[in-house]
Amino acid sequence: MAYRDILTRPVLTWSAVAVASRLPVAMAPLALVFLVREQPGGYTLGAVLAAAYVLGEILGAPVLGIRMNAERARPHLAVGLAVGALAFSGLGFGLAGTTHPALLGVLAFIAGAGPAAAPGGLRAVLTGMVPEKAVTQALSMESVLTFGIWAAAPALATGLALGVAPGVPLLLAGGLMAASVGGLRALPAGWKVDGQGRDADGEPLRRVLVRAWPVYVTGAASLTLLALAELILPALLEQRGIGIGWAGPLLAGFSIGSAVGAFVYGLRSGWPGRLPVQSLLLILAVSGGVVLVAVLPWTGAIALALVLAGLLQAPAMLTRNLALRQILPPHALAAGYSVMYAAVGAGYAASGTLAGGLLKVVAPSTAILWGVALTLVLTAMGAVGEWRRVRVDARVDARRESGREAAATSLPSRAGARTD
DSSP states (O other): OOGGGTOOHHHHHHHHHHHHHHHHHHHHHHHHHHHHTTSTTHHHHHHHHHHHHHHHHHHHHHHHHHTOOGGGHHHHHHHHHHHHHHHHHHHHHTTSSOSOHHHHHHHHHHHHHTTTTHHHHHHHHHHHHSOGGGHHHHHHHHHHHHHHHHHHHHHHHHHHHHHTOTTHHHHHHHHHHHHHHHHGGGSOSOOOOSOSSBOTTOOBHHHHHHHTHHHHHHHHHHHHHHHHHHHHHHHHHHHHTOOGGGHHHHHHHHHHHHHHHHHHHTTOSOOSSOHHHHHHHHHHHHHHHHHHHHHOOOHHHHHHHHHHHHHHHHHHHHHHHHHHHHHSOGGGHHHHHHHHHHHHHHHHHHHHHHHHHHTTTSOHHHHHHHHHHHHHHHHHHHHHHHHHHHHHHHHHHHHHHHHHHHHHHHHHHHHHHHHO
């Protein structure tokens, strides 16, 4: 299945809605810092607002995702995005120096929480729009789009905040999110499922989601590496005696590498090996690239290591999303994607917190190595969990097959008893 087979008008419309809803998310943390940097508290207050925003995302995604009705997802998505649009607009208009910091914090939390289930819901809508054999290509295209958004968002937020006014990035975010609400009308109302709230065995949705916990853990592990690359790189460059201005181009190289990696992964519908094995190998390879970033002293070598790490980072996340599709029934996909969204956000935040604390007592290169160690611990936990889940599922399938065979062999004797 080639990419051209999914480049239909509905998918292009979906892409426009996705950009309008996700660009505000990518701009938000930096835009919040610029919003208050000249007010009392400055960068400290900005960091607090950014943390409130991320906390809203982490809490809002699973809570709202679980409540999404698969076949009627559009109203849920519209309400969440509309709440986000209002909160972003309120932050943009609330700069005048009279808005209490506590109110700004509440608005930042709502801006993160309101639309937090939209990425998962839109992903489920996308995969429901394309044939099953094209799901890998659709998710790869989404990943390319996402990395492109995250590559452009920092420059856009910085340029508007410094060149126009501090509140403009947030006003733009509010406008884009409002536009995405209107764009939902051109998309399907949801995606088809066989049942709602329970799987084929009557298992409650929350228990179904908990069963996929190893996927969430390995997803969080892969994002800890991204946090290390983004948050410690400036300090590492100073340690190496390299101009800090190289941080932007180097991170852009990482994002470009990720977009290319996502595209390449989508060129095939099936790569060798099971998805958990692919994910494990990819995360280990990305970890090796980040270790090289920590130990290599040359700018060119660091750039090459980041690009190679980016090439493998996107496929690592893609394998996690594809694994969720294998584990979860259709009605649970949006909730599963939302829980994954929260898990990777928590992984990013945990790695950033660890790195920030370590930078006070160790060199940046050492802090990166400690962060990689955290990634490997999480990866090992996820791998063991997936191995156990596969064994349990195999036993359950064997029992079901045994039960079917027993029922089939007992039918003739029962029929004979009735005729006698």
